Amino acid sequence: xxxxxxxxxxEWKRGSAELLILSLVEARPRHGYEISKLxxxxxxxxxxxHVASLYPMLYRLERRGWLHGRWxxxxxxxxxxxxxxxxxxxxxxASQLRGWREFVAGINRITEAENA
Amino acid sequence: xxxxxPEILRxxxxxxxxxxxxxxxxxxxxxxxxxxxxxxxxxxxxxxxxYRTSLGELKDEDFLARNLKRVERNFYREPVAVGKGSxxxxxxxxxxxxxxxxxxxxxxxxxxxxxxxxxxxxGANTAIFSVVNAVLLRALPYRMPSQIVMVFWxxxxxxxxxxxxxxxxxxxxxxxNHAFVEPTVFGKNLYDYTSSQEPQQIAGAGVSxxxxxxxxxxxxxxxxxxxxxxxxxxxxxxxVSQNFWVHNLHGDAQAIGRNITxxxxxxxxxxxxxxxxxxxxxxxxxxxxxxxxxPTRRGPYFLRGLARLRPGVSPQQARADMAAVSERIRxxxxxxxxxxxxxxxxx
Numbered sequence: 001x002x003x004x005x006x007x008x009x010x011e012w013k014r015g016s017a018e019l020l021i022l023s024l025v026e027a028r029p030r031h032g033y034e035i036s037k038l039x040x041x042x043x044x045x046x047x048x049x050h051v052a053s054l055y056p057m058l059y060r061l062e063r064r065g066w067l068h069g070r071w072x073x074x075x076x077x078x079x080x081x082x083x084x085x086x087x088x089x090x091x092x093x094a095s096q097l098r099g100w101r102e103f104v105a106g107i108n109r110i111t112e113a114e115n116a
Numbered sequence: 117x118x119x120x121x122p123e124i125l126r127x128x129x130x131x132x133x134x135x136x137x138x139x140x141x142x143x144x145x146x147x148x149x150x151x152x153x154x155x156x157x158x159x160x161x162x163x164x165x166x167y168r169t170s171l172g173e174l175k176d177e178d179f180l181a182r183n184l185k186r187v188e189r190n191f192y193r194e195p196v197a198v199g200k201g202s203x204x205x206x207x208x209x210x211x212x213x214x215x216x217x218x219x220x221x222x223x224x225x226x227x228x229x230x231x232x233x234x235x236x237x238x239g240a241n242t243a244i245f246s247v248v249n250a251v252l253l254r255a256l257p258y259r260m261p262s263q264i265v266m267v268f269w270x271x272x273x274x275x276x277x278x279x280x281x282x283x284x285x286x287x288x289x290x291x292x293n294h295a296f297v298e299p300t301v302f303g304k305n306l307y308d309y310t311s312s313q314e315p316q317q318i319a320g321a322g323v324s325x326x327x328x329x330x331x332x333x334x335x336x337x338x339x340x341x342x343x344x345x346x347x348x349x350x351x352x353x354x355x356v357s358q359n360f361w362v363h364n365l366h367g368d369a370q371a372i373g374r375n376i377t378x379x380x381x382x383x384x385x386x387x388x389x390x391x392x393x394x395x396x397x398x399x400x401x402x403x404x405x406x407x408x409x410x411p412t413r414r415g416p417y418f419l420r421g422l423a424r425l426r427p428g429v430s431p432q433q434a435r436a437d438m439a440a441v442s443e444r445i446r447x448x449x450x451x452x453x454x455x456x457x458x459x460x461x462x463x
Contacts, residue, residue: 032144033151051148051173056183063187068222081144
């Protein structure tokens with residue numbers, strides 16, 4: 001659920017979703033619910049993805065070969081689908097992080113200059 | 117715990133995904149909704165409120181399908197109208213195969229194990245079926261094979277149940293027989309076949325009169341043995357296998373009546389057996405008459421009995437009938453009873 005339905009916020013969320021997901025599974029494989037909770041918690045509730053948004057994104061990243069999903073069955077638990085980043089996904093993540101930081105730095109430079 | 121799958125499947129239905137893919141997505145999304153539902157209950161929400169909030173994760177009726185449409189388009193299954201020849205009968209199969217291949221490519225380890233397991237399973241099944249087919253399923257190429265039996269001596273004290281017969285045994289068997297149509301015997305042999313090419317050693321069998329008629333087979337080319345050819349001193353005649361005829365006589369129909377040299381002696385080829393006939397073993401390529409002379413003693417023991425049961429006679433009854441032969445032998449030879457007995461075995 002979006003904290004705001006303004007068009008810019010939706011676009012920012014859509015554009016950063018892939019970056020967020022890749023970042024979260026870079027450290028270790030995670031399942032979809034865990035990914036959604038981490039996004040919500042670490043963003044302080046400002047970013048949240050519904051089931052109907054999150055999983056299509058996960059499947060899209062899987063089709064591109066950036067993520068690899070695998071069903072894992074642990075003792076005493078139902079099987080869950082865990083996603084881990086692939087080698088290609090790591091390269092994409094690194095590229096997107098560079099781009100994102102440059103973008104944010106550029107925005108900051110412009111806004112700080114205008115509002116100084 | 118609510119069952120989320122019906123709601124999820126209903127929203128996935130417009131995508132017409134393959135059944136396995138649809139089930140996989142439904143299972144994963146249902147787990148997420150279960151976790152969300154449990155989280156809300158733990159936070160103190162009432163069950164119905166938690167249910168509505170969790171279900172709200174699926175958004176509008178067509179939201180999930182819209183978001184999945186482009187991602188899952190490779191898994192679309194074209195509609196097949198029941199009763200109509202749409203021409204797309206295999207399109208769903210191709211899509212499922214492509215999906216399977218894609219999943220296997222992503223899991224090379226699993227793919228390797230799966231392929232190896234399939235290969236081992238297919239290989240084992242093929243091997244087992246080959247044996248079962250040869251031993252149990254494939255019909256023997258003889259007339260009423262269930263009525264044909266092999267006859268041996270057996271002696272449990274010696275640990276043997278296929279002791280050959282001698283000529284004298286065969287004569288007694290024929291004289292005292294009540295259970296069989298016509299007792300016959302055969303003995304295996306190796307022949308040195310000499311031709312224009314390199315000499316070969318060919319497996320063959322000497323057979324007594326009535327051998328082929330007992331089995332209910334006859335040559336596909338030429339004829340069987342004539343009575344004069346089956347008597348001691350008669351013309352040396354031979355019937356060959358189809359394999360021998362093809363490889364050594366060039367499959368020539370004019371080979372009938374031609375002479376070949378076996379063990380330095382000239383034999384006239386009188387017949388060619390069907391390709392399916394390989395008795396008493398796969399390696400046997402030649403058959404000649406035994407031309408047995410009246411025995412002067414008991415032995416040597418080199419013959420194997422072959423006979424067709426009379427109608428209504430069982431192998432057990434035939435075994436009892438053969439016991440009379442055994443008793444005659446003991447009387448004649450004044451031999452002590454060593455525990456031997458006739459052994460009648462289905463073919």
